[in-house]
Amino acid sequence: MTEPLAPGSTLGILGGGQLGRMLAMAAARLGYRCHIFEPGSAPAADVAHAWTQAAYDDLDALRGFAESCDLITYEFENIPAPALDVLSETTPLFPDRRALEVSQDRLTEKTFLAGLGLATAPFAPIDTPADLPTALAATATPAILKTRRFGYDGKGQARVMTPEDGAAALASLEGAPAIAEGFVRFSREISVIAARGRDGTVSAYDPGENVHEDGILSTTTVPAALPLTLRTDAVLIASRILTALDYVGVMGVELFVTPDGLVVNEFAPRVHNSGHWTQVGCAVDQFEQHIRAIAGWPLGNGARHANVVMENLIGEDVARVASLAAEPGVQVHLYGKAETRPGRKMGHVNRVTGPA
C-alpha cells in the first residue's frame, strides 16, 4: 500500500454548499485542512481553514487557490472547462475531467451508459426545434425534455404528454441544447453510492430506496425493499461505470427498478444526497469514503450496521427540526444556510430504525 496524502495537507473543494461542508468535516477527521472555492455564500467555509470567494471565470483566483492546495475535489459537476484547465496546471483533481465531461452533458452521459451495455430510458438529442418530431418518435410520449447541461433537482425539465405538447415544452427550455427521454415504468427508484480508490479498488454501500417530491429527493431508506439479485445487480452496474471511467472518488448512481430489471437514470461524480444515511449507518460514511479514495487511503468496506431513513428538510421543513430531534434515534444535520427558501435544502435528519 502506498502512503496516503500526509495529514496536515490542504484539500481544495470547489463549491461551498452542504456537500462541500460535509466533505470538509470528513477531511478534517482525516487530519486535512480544507480550502473552499465558492463565489456565493459558503456554508462550507464555516468549517474550513480557508475560503476563496471568487467567480469560476476569475482565473487568477483559481490559480492562487490551486497553488495553495495539495489536492482538489468538488461538490458539483458543473465546473466550467477553462477553470479545470487552470486548476490542473498545478494540482491533481479527483474525480478527473473525464467523469465531469461525461456527467455534465445528459446526451454524452446517456450515450456512455448505453455504450457500456447498460439499460437507460430511450433518448434522442434535440439541437433545434426541427429535431423535435424525430426525437419524440424515438422516445414515444409521454416523454421529458431536459437541457443537456446545468440541470439539477428537476430544474431545466419539461414534460411532454402528447407530441402536440412538444413545442411548448421545448420553448420553456429557452433554446438550450436538449434531449428527449422516454418515460420508464418503474416500481421504485434506488441509488447506489460507490467508491473507487486510486489503486482501482471498488467499494459500494447497500442500495437505498429514494422517494422524490416535486423533483427533489425527499427520503432515502435502507435497506431498499429489493430482492438480493437486484441489490447485486445495482452494485455491479455502479462498479462497471466507475471502472470504465477509471474513476477516483465517490459516485452516486440513480437507478429505476422495472419488471425487466434495473435501468440507469443518471450518475453524479460526487457524494450524493441519497448517501447521507451512511453518516449513521456505516463506520465509514460517504464523505470520509470520498476523502479516503482521493487521498490514497484504503477504502472502507461499506458494511452497514443500522437500518436508516434519511429525510431531507426542504424549505420550511426546517422549522420541524427541533421536534424531529426529540424522536428516538434521530441525528440532525443543518447546513448553516442563512435564508430559508422554498425548494432549498436546509438540512436533513438520519433516523435509525434498528440494527441491521
Added chain:
Amino acid sequence: MTEPLAPGSTLGILGGGQLGRMLAMAAARLGYRCHIFEPGSAPAADVAHAWTQAAYDDLDALRGFAESCDLITYEFENIPAPALDVLSETTPLFPDRRALEVSQDRLTEKTFLAGLGLATAPFAPIDTPADLPTALAATATPAILKTRRFGYDGKGQARVMTPEDGAAALASLEGAPAIAEGFVRFSREISVIAARGRDGTVSAYDPGENVHEDGILSTTTVPAALPLTLRTDAVLIASRILTALDYVGVMGVELFVTPDGLVVNEFAPRVHNSGHWTQVGCAVDQFEQHIRAIAGWPLGNGARHANVVMENLIGEDVARVASLAAEPGVQVHLYGKAETRPGRKMGHVNRVTGPA
C-alpha cells in the same frame, strides 16, 4: 418545549484541542457557527468560523470573545476564575461555574461525591508536609498523592507504596496543595457519559469499559462486561451527580467496579475521551448531545445500535492509522495536530464490532 438557540447563532468554545474540534463540528451540524478561544495551537480553529488566540489572563480578549458569542462552553475544566468572571458578564456559560469549581479541585470533588452518599476511594487533604502522616493513616498505603488542581492523564501524581515513600512522593508534587487517595481494588474501570438538558432532562449512554496505559486512556469497549444491575447503578450515579449540580451539558463519570459495587473515581464536566465510541455507535453522539443540551434542544435518548471498540492513537501510534483504516468497520478521527509527541493524543479510531 422552548425553542433551541436559533441556527446561525455563534457558540464560543474555550479550548482549541481535539474535544473543541469535535464539539465545533457537532455545533456546525446543528447549524451554529463556532468561535474558538485558545492561546496555543488550535486544531479546533481549522473547523471553526473564528479563533481568538489569546491568553486566559487577557481580559480584553476574553471580553471581546464573549461579546461575539451567544453561548459559551468549554473543552477542559481548568479555566481560571477571573476569566469566568469576565465571560459571565455578558454571555451564558454551560456547564456553569459550580460544576467547574467542584471538578477543578480533587478535594472539593471527592467531598462533594461523598456528600451525595456515593462511594469513593478513601481520601485526605495534604496542605503541608506535616499533614502527610495523618493523611496516609487515613487512606492506608499503598496510596496515590495527587495535586488538588490541574492534573490530567496521570500528570501531577505520585505513588506511595509504604509510609516511608511519602515524603519523596510529596516533594515530586513541588509543594502544590495535594490529596492522598487510597487504592481501590477493582476488577474493571468503566465510565458513563451522561447529559442533562436545560429543562432538567437526563440521558445517559451505555457504560463503556476503559483500559488505561501509562495513565492515559487506551481503549473503551461497549458494551462493558458488566451485569445489568451495575449498568443501571452506573447510570443512576451519573444522574445523581448531574442533578445535584443542576448541570447542563455532557459529563464523563469514571467508576471502578469492585466486589462491593461501584466506586466513583472522578468526573469531568465536559465531553470525555471515553465517549468517543458514540460517534459510530449512536444516532446522537456525545458531541451533538452536549451542543443539544447547552443550546436547549431535546436530548438524544442515548440508544446504542452498534458494539464498538474505541482505540486512542497516542504519539507514534498515529503511524499505524492507514493500516487500521484498512480493517473492516474502522472509522478514523485525526486531530490535525502538527507535531507527534510521546503521550500526545493524535487521534482515535472507532471500530464497529457488530450490531448491538
